[in-house]
Amino acid sequence: MLLFSIFGNPVSHSISPRLHNSVLSAFNLNGCYIRKAIIEPEKLISSFKAMQLQGANVTVPHKEVAYAQCDEVRGIAQKIGAVNTLVKEGDKIIGYNTDAQGFYEAIKSFGAISSALILGAGGTAKAIATILQEHHIEATILNRSSSRLDFFEQKGFTCKTWDTFTCKPFDLIINTTSAGLKDEELPCEKALLEQIFQNAKYAFDVIYNQQTPFLTMAQRFNIPTKDGKEMLLYQAVLAFNLFFKNQYDFKKIENVMNEAFKI
Ligand SMILES: NC(=O)c1ccc[n+]([C@@H]2O[C@H](COP(=O)([O-])OP(=O)(O)OC[C@H]3O[C@@H](n4cnc5c(N)ncnc54)[C@H](OP(=O)(O)O)[C@@H]3O)[C@@H](O)[C@H]2O)c1
Incomplete structure (x- = not known):
């Protein structure tokens, strides 16, 4: 079974498990997305490895620590200096930032x-x-x-x-x-x-x-206004696709996560 997690402190309020588990279930994937509060930031990557995760999301206050600790940083995260998505690739843990693109997706309809x-x-x-x-x-x-x-x-x-x-x-x-x-x-x-x-x-x-x-x-x-819901939704859609090597349709993931938001 593939295991994913949200890392942060606190994480009890996080909606990420609901969003990701809804897609894992809708796509019949043998996986589960859980929450893990990281109290000692220096143990972020060792926790990822010990939990044998395939991927994780990182939230406040650990995005910069995650950037510093992952084996390789790709894409716009290199310029931002913070990662919110970690993906296991062979022996390496790769860091990405999907908050930035998530925001951009959300403002497209303006x-x-x-x-x-x-x-x-x-x-x-x-x-x-x-x-x-x-x-x-x-x-x-x-x-x-x-x-x-x-x-x-x-x-x-x-x-x-x-x-x-x-x-x-x-x-x-x-x-x-x-x-x-x-x-x-x-x-x-x-x-x-x-x-x-x-x-x-x-x-x-x-x-x-x-x-x-x-x-x-x-x-x-x-x-005309928007709150951060779509930004959150799109960062999750993009992160999910990074977990699975971009093999799934963006719109299909979005639709499932959008429904999960309403629960
Ligand atoms: N929708 C989403 O997907 C999404 C994604 C990421 C984050 N967020 C949200 O974004 C917010 C900020 O997160 P962050 O990690 O960027 O926080 P952060 O790194 O702690 O930065 C907070 C910034 O806000 C300023 N600030 C804080 N309280 C203020 C106040 N009462 N009046 C004026 N300025 C104030 C601080 O100013 P000083 O420098 O003067 O202290 C600082 O510049 C949080 O509410 C978080 O939940 C949403």
């Missing part, structure tokens, strides 16, 4: 986008900024502090803090902060966000299945 403002400068912002850059969408990073801006500055992004930012029109505004996840906070000052939304076309919040204050404000400006 209209044309040529500029974006990313609120936050953490790991998710790195993945999103990198995929936008690959698609020649000009991205500006706005963070409350300057402490995490080095990565973005080195890669040529325009980087601002709340103190240095002056507003201009952006097609897409993306909240990658955790503001609104467990509180009623906005990702930046209210007056500033109102100014930003006045000239924006679309708004995206990476937080999923939740009406955040960020999305509520965007809707007040009649801006």
Whole structure:
């Protein structure tokens, strides 16, 4: 039997087992996807090996540790410096990042986008900024502090803090902060966000299945919005296909996972 797992801390809330097990079952594959909380990050890869996994997904806070520990990193993950998918290939463990492409798949149904403002400068912002850059969408990073801006500055992004930012029109505004996840906070000052939304076309919040204050404000400006559900769905679809050497139809995996979301 093929065994897969989600690694993170905490992982009890993770929807990944439900998504992946639904496809394993629908495709009649002899496999199972479980949860494993990784308390000691230095043991991430040794846990993967000890559990004899075929593949794993990695979530907060271990994506950068996983990047550093896997035998080889492929694709856009090399630029991001974080992996969310691990695949056993012979004796090696290969790391990939499907968050970035998952985000890009999710914004495809918005209209044309040529500029974006990313609120936050953490790991998710790195993945999103990198995929936008690959698609020649000009991205500006706005963070409350300057402490995490080095990565973005080195890669040529325009980087601002709340103190240095002056507003201009952006097609897409993306909240990658955790503001609104467990509180009623906005990702930046209210007056500033109102100014930003006045000239924006679309708004995206990476937080999923939740009406955040960020999305509520965007809707007040009649801006089409999306939460992070599709990003989560597509990163899982892409990860599943990496586990199985891309042999399955993207749309079929998407349809099964989409149904599993509704349960
Ligand atoms: N939908 C999906 O598929 C998906 C995938 C990955 C992650 N996520 C979600 O993305 C979110 C961020 O994850 P992450 O790993 O990127 O986090 P992270 O690395 O901890 O980064 C958090 C960023 O948000 C900023 N921030 C935090 N609280 C804030 C607040 N109250 N106001 C303004 N800025 C604030 C931080 O600013 P400072 O630098 O000033 O501290 C930092 O730049 C989480 O909610 C996670 O669940 C969703």
